Amino acid sequence: MRWRCWNSKTPARERVSSDLNETTKEIHVTSASRSLAEAAERIIPGGVNSATRSIGAPWAFASAHGATLTDLDGNRYTDYHAAFGAILLGHGDERVNSAITAAIQDLDLVGLGTTELEVRTAELVIDAIPSADMVISTMSGSEAVLQAIRLARGATNRPYVVKFQGCFHGSYDAIARNVISSPDLAWRRDPNSSGILDDALDHTLIAEFNDLASVEELFAAHPDEIAAVILEPVPHNVGALLPELAFLQGLRDLTTKHGSVLIFDEVITGFRHARGGYQEICGVIPDLTTFGKSMGNGYPVAGLAGAAEIMRNFTPTGGKVMLAGTFNGNSVSMAAAIATLTVLNDPEVDFYGHVYRLGDRMRDGLRRITNGHGIPAVITGIGSVFIAYFLDGEVRGYRDLLRNDDEAYATFHRRMIDKGSLMYPMSLKRNHISLAHTDADIDRTLEQADEVLGAMARAGEFSLLRESA
Numbered sequence: 001m002r003w004r005c006w007n008s009k010t011p012a013r014e015r016v017s018s019d020l021n022e023t024t025k026e027i028h029v030t031s032a033s034r035s036l037a038e039a040a041e042r043i044i045p046g047g048v049n050s051a052t053r054s055i056g057a058p059w060a061f062a063s064a065h066g067a068t069l070t071d072l073d074g075n076r077y078t079d080y081h082a083a084f085g086a087i088l089l090g091h092g093d094e095r096v097n098s099a100i101t102a103a104i105q106d107l108d109l110v111g112l113g114t115t116e117l118e119v120r121t122a123e124l125v126i127d128a129i130p131s132a133d134m135v136i137s138t139m140s141g142s143e144a145v146l147q148a149i150r151l152a153r154g155a156t157n158r159p160y161v162v163k164f165q166g167c168f169h170g171s172y173d174a175i176a177r178n179v180i181s182s183p184d185l186a187w188r189r190d191p192n193s194s195g196i197l198d199d200a201l202d203h204t205l206i207a208e209f210n211d212l213a214s215v216e217e218l219f220a221a222h223p224d225e226i227a228a229v230i231l232e233p234v235p236h237n238v239g240a241l242l243p244e245l246a247f248l249q250g251l252r253d254l255t256t257k258h259g260s261v262l263i264f265d266e267v268i269t270g271f272r273h274a275r276g277g278y279q280e281i282c283g284v285i286p287d288l289t290t291f292g293k294s295m296g297n298g299y300p301v302a303g304l305a306g307a308a309e310i311m312r313n314f315t316p317t318g319g320k321v322m323l324a325g326t327f328n329g330n331s332v333s334m335a336a337a338i339a340t341l342t343v344l345n346d347p348e349v350d351f352y353g354h355v356y357r358l359g360d361r362m363r364d365g366l367r368r369i370t371n372g373h374g375i376p377a378v379i380t381g382i383g384s385v386f387i388a389y390f391l392d393g394e395v396r397g398y399r400d401l402l403r404n405d406d407e408a409y410a411t412f413h414r415r416m417i418d419k420g421s422l423m424y425p426m427s428l429k430r431n432h433i434s435l436a437h438t439d440a441d442i443d444r445t446l447e448q449a450d451e452v453l454g455a456m457a458r459a460g461e462f463s464l465l466r467e468s469a
């Protein structure tokens with residue numbers, strides 16, 4: 001069985017030719033897209049600036065507007081990838097773009113003191129996120145996580161961090177392990193990259209999501225040594241594992257009892273599921289919160305917020321934890337964040353009402369379709385995020401996701417791209433709905449899904465159906 005994703009060691013040429021064999025039925029990705037990709041491959045490793053962008057056809061894009069992407073050959077796709085969730089309002093949102101244009105008339109980057117844009121951004125974040133007394137701006141989620149973990153270690157003077165199998169927190173060494181692990185490596189040592197020092201990996205301990213006992217065991221094995229527990233409150237990097245309230249509350253109680261810092265990594269969930277992130281929904285308030293992605297609707301901005309007592313450990317307040325970043329708080333990022341958060345706050349726009357309603361429409365439709373074709377599936381997600389796992393039984397943690405039919409999942413998404421709905425063609429990857437999506441988009445995608453899933457069921461492409469035949 002091909003495991004979940006293209007291994008980064010698979011040569012680009014092999015990936016492309018294999019993908020070519022799989023592509024296109026309705027959509028025809030041809031010369032223009034392919035030749036730009038070839039030019040890129042000659043000078044950029046694998047032709048992409050982030051490994052997960054290597055998806056085969058369509059290889060290159062010309063424009064992005066609203067919910068629609070257009071590739072270099074003129075094919076149009078309804079975008080459910082949304083730049084891995086960085087797009088919340090739709091591509092090229094005029095409110096965001098004009099706010100940026102206005103801001104840069106006066107200020108680009110000063111790199112000294114502060115600006116009104118930085119203070120306004122911090123005010124909006126503090127107003128939205130329950131755990132935020134103080135906030136810093138960074139350029140990426142990885143930097144926000146780096147700052148959070150270093151701050152937790154600096155504040156507690158302890159070495160270990162606990163993370164969960166399946167959660168992803170960016171590229172920082174201390175946390176770059178055990179995301180989509182194969183069954184033999186899950187909960188064991190599974191670095192995301194070579195080149196990370198053993199010490200960095202060994203000081204990150206792995207627990208199972210929704211399983212408080214697995215965290216209690218780690219606290220028992222490392223008394224007074226755990227600086228922080230970090231989690232995606234909804235692990236969206238493996239689709240959507242929905243958290244049990246008792247689990248989140250249990251983490252809050254355990255970390256408080258042991259003097260550790262509880263970090264919610266809300267880089268995906270923040271601003272997307274509620275203004276205040278998932279913590280607003282569940283009522284469990286962490287010590288630190290990282291956020292990013294969608295807060296700038298596609299422009300680079302992220303940050304870290306938290307209790308003043310911990311945040312005061314940064315050097316500008318006389319603490320010992322370094323705070324640095326040339327581009328932090330630049331005008332483009334700040335203007336993008338202010339404009340995006342202002343739209344989210346606007347009751348007339350009703351962002352949350354819109355994406356939750358369309359998300360339910362999509363999930364209900366997919367449930368009807370999979371039931372109708374007799375396909376064993378768990379259709380899940382929250383608000384704007386939807387996914388279809390192809391497995392029997394319930395999904396609580398990573399353990400359950402090992403039963404997912406990865407081949408069928410990736411095939412479903414790949415064939416949806418061929419029909420014009422861009423869903424990331426790798427197992428466990430989630431789909432996003434933005435403010436720019438419409439009922440008509442959802443209904444068209446559901447019609448396509450009905451055709452694709454019906455054909456797959458008839459062709460016996462679901463392993464569970466083959467087993468029961």
Ligand SMILES: Cc1ncc(COP(=O)(O)O)c(C=O)c1O
Pocket residue numbers: 084139140141142143145168169170171232237265266267268292293302
């Ligand atoms: C939950 C989470 N945290 C952190 C990151 C890292 O963010 P960035 O890619 O902006 O560095 C990601 C990226 O996907 C993420 O999903």
